[in-house]
Amino acid sequence: MGSLDAVEIIAAKRDGLPLTGEALSFLVDAFTHGQVPDYQMSAFLMAVCLRGMSVEETAALTGAMLRSGRTLAFPGLPRVGDKHSTGGVGDATSFLVGPVCAALGVAVPMIAGRGLGHTGGTVDKLESIPGLRTDLSPSEMEAQVRAVGLCMAGQSAEIAPADRRLYALRDVTCTVESVPLIAASIMSKKLAEGLDALVMDVKCGRGAFMKDEAGARELARTIVEIGAAHGVRVTALLTAMDQPLGRAAGNALEIAEAAALLCGEEPPGTAELLSLSLELSAHLVFLSGAALSVDEARGLARRALASGRAFEVFSRMVAAQGGDASVLERPERLPQALVRRVVAARETGFVTRLDALGLGKACVRLGAGRLRLDDRIDPAAGMIFLAREGDAVKAGEPVLELHAASESLIDAVLPLVDEAVAVGPQAPPIGLLMRGVLSAVC
Template structure:
């Protein structure tokens, strides 16, 4: 099969065609453009059964895809729905993170880049497992709403310059179906499927440039820099192939980002960054990503560090939150119960495992095991010390926040081997490990 004419329409039931495609990939073959277009369209319309797509996803997981397959698969998922066209009088540029622990960077980054003159259409998601979700964090702000219409998104981009909201219906519906299937078939970690999932949604959003924060380490999906590099290169290549200039930063995720992990606690930390404070690693990564976004937007002469220090980004944040029904001055939720974890010895904190802290925050109620599960706005972990900080035996090291005290033992179990105290300070490397440009 090498042409669309050789395949039946997706509306017609044709199990043998699906079986042929599954067999081809199972046996290590390269799928044709026509095969990819047909199977993605047929699956979107319910012609290809869930068990058949599960088999194909596993075949892709085990056999991989060559670049031409990945590019075409991404294009087919984009074509399964609508593609936004954002004309707002400013250059549009977006950012996507592959997910980590304490990763609240979108919150200060979107208003900062908007304050520098670009428009940031940040369509975000919710957390699952040990990684947090941007929408869950923002929903801890009283009154803030995630669901916006396309007209509301466009109007807010024109007036404020930044919007962080849920994806609109109709963007890459094939990916929405496939993502849910991958989650229950142990095929999430496939680089071709990760890359096409990310890029189909981001390209469909219509931004003219895209910056990716690809995380590597214990708290990331990509545990090694080598795997993160492979994913980042694939993402950048897909963007270029689809006419969207794309840059990827590979960043460290062995240690939680910042000191707050959760929902309301991360919002508070993001606000402190916008007001001129905040942890150095959060500020550094926010500014580094802003520089790349502004470069793609043709605004490289603007210094995001200076704009952040000026307070303009905080003003944009306040307008952005207000535009979505939130009250930026309202008190954030506080937990019903706080449990302090003391330092076991005196010395220097030499390690703090991101994954363990993320699991602890999840067990405290900050995250969810299934997409339909609720989250607690006030739940999370505060890291009162980070690697390199001096600590004294018995003094507070971590604070566990939750509305359900019964969750504390599970969180403590996750943290049993999460940190070490030694006599010497650890080597602390840069937050940005590599940069890959198209």
């Protein structure tokens, strides 16, 4: 390609030519420092979206984004790992996986995000706990992980700043749905955590960003290979996201649900959330070297939960970040909705559809998410699912309960809810939650 030049790099990718790591490093560094304007980087992103990238190129792009900022470091800690999900509805797994793994000796420095589209965000959910801070500096994260074993914080301006700028461009240039760009965005932040091991929950289905299993598998394989290229062990679980994962969708509602499971309770409708959380925990514990097999790690994870050790770790984390840890045992102290309304089955039969996408959009409109970047979150808004797909219901029996700040908000989402929920005369086929596991040795 000769001397490095942004126009030449864009043209090469437009023409489907492979890019060197040197070229990608130059482009990302120049963009981060304002030497490549937004319009040129937008052209590059569109070229990637249309032409794709090899795994080698994607790993090099990830490395360039990673090097644009600071990375966390944990010298002397034998096991550092994390879990990441590609986004779903009613997914409170982070609040179980992090504490379980930390209780088993895996340090977890989780950099999490806010809600995106119809999916909930770990940071928004955590901030429903009174007083809890998520705006921790890298130094604060490092100190807390050493003291508690677990930290959950938002991405600071010092971590992968190139990713923050690139994502803002992707969001307004129709280049979000590109596997290389998605994978590089995820992994630049995860690698910045200083990890030895990462377990990914790559979702597919109606409520996932990847609607089909083939696309989810491609993303999972790319992430695993990026990890291997950077010396980080990665296992990706492919999981279904057709109906909400847990019993609750919303911010305080999901914290309350996770707290109940950490306290040893198993409320109705939480079986899949619990089983997936334990499976993700087991894979991370094994991958980090804290167990000799995934089977052994499954037993360790169950015992860490049942013994209360995971709850203790989560309580300590909440307190360390300024939160009121008493709400974990007294959920009535969490934000409570002013208005609640039950949606009942209109006929006798079986629940044939609880569409995660439609219900996620309804949650956003109830106030649990954002329609615009500057929208304020209502921490109490959301919904409780009182039935699952395949459950038998009678006409008039409750299927879900809506939580909001006003009757008008609930009235406005009822058409979305009616479209997302269906009852029919025959029980539907229920697919497997777990669709596959991908891993690589590095």
